[in-house]
Amino acid sequence: MLQESLPPARRRRFELWRANPLGAVVALKRFPMLIGLCGVLILMRLAHDANPVVWTYFTMLKFNWSPADVGYSLMAVGAMTAFVFGIVTRVVIPRIGETRAVYLGLACGAAGFMGYAYASEGWMLYPWMAVWSLIGLVMPSLNAIMSRQVGAHGQGELQGALASLGSLTSIAAPPLLSNLFGYFTSPAAPVYFPGAAFFAASVFLLMAAMIFARVRPATAVGSAAE
Numbered sequence: 001m002l003q004e005s006l007p008p009a010r011r012r013r014f015e016l017w018r019a020n021p022l023g024a025v026v027a028l029k030r031f032p033m034l035i036g037l038c039g040v041l042i043l044m045r046l047a048h049d050a051n052p053v054v055w056t057y058f059t060m061l062k063f064n065w066s067p068a069d070v071g072y073s074l075m076a077v078g079a080m081t082a083f084v085f086g087i088v089t090r091v092v093i094p095r096i097g098e099t100r101a102v103y104l105g106l107a108c109g110a111a112g113f114m115g116y117a118y119a120s121e122g123w124m125l126y127p128w129m130a131v132w133s134l135i136g137l138v139m140p141s142l143n144a145i146m147s148r149q150v151g152a153h154g155q156g157e158l159q160g161a162l163a164s165l166g167s168l169t170s171i172a173a174p175p176l177l178s179n180l181f182g183y184f185t186s187p188a189a190p191v192y193f194p195g196a197a198f199f200a201a202s203v204f205l206l207m208a209a210m211i212f213a214r215v216r217p218a219t220a221v222g223s224a225a226e
Helices: 021-030 032-048 050-063 067-096 098-118 122-147 152-184 196-219
Strands: none
Touching: 032 050, 032 098, 032 122, 032 152, 032 196, 050 067, 050 122, 050 152, 050 196, 067 098, 067 122, 098 122, 098 196, 152 196
8 A cells, every 4th residue: 555655744734726737836936936947847848849749740741751761760869868868867967067957958959959940851850869869958957956946845746836837838739839830831831941840949948048047046056066
């Protein structure tokens, strides 16, 4: 039988208003410094979802890839992402600190998406995948920074709110990004631009970096290597 691991002194009584995605997010207003970081998270998640939403349509339309080609590319990006999460984060983040790791991950993600958007040959996507995969540095670093802003009582609430935000962005991203792709590949578009969704994803990450730059001084105290 599963048992509560939190000591009784640190447990909070159940409140119905918190037991839903929006309630968990609203509860974070008690920590004003987290609001900006939540904005960074939202923009990053919206950008990240460009890959699962439009990758197949984009590569088949622009490069005439077959289902097998798409499958190989997804296998490659999955392997690169696993390498970043499993090895690179353990080496890079302790060396450069969480704040710099967030900047590096956002910059590489933005560059990778822009590379996808303007690639003129299918093979060009593969080197850009390697650059893009370093976006995997962002979430572990951002999680650590945000966790330091709440006490021991707020860790579960924070993680619940982050999961809720992730779910909400996963709902919003498909219609937003697929409609961008659809519009800029339709006769109604002012220019034909199949990479529009990836371009937008790159802009989202640059916006996330700008927000992070504004809130970083108040949130990065105690980061390693600062």
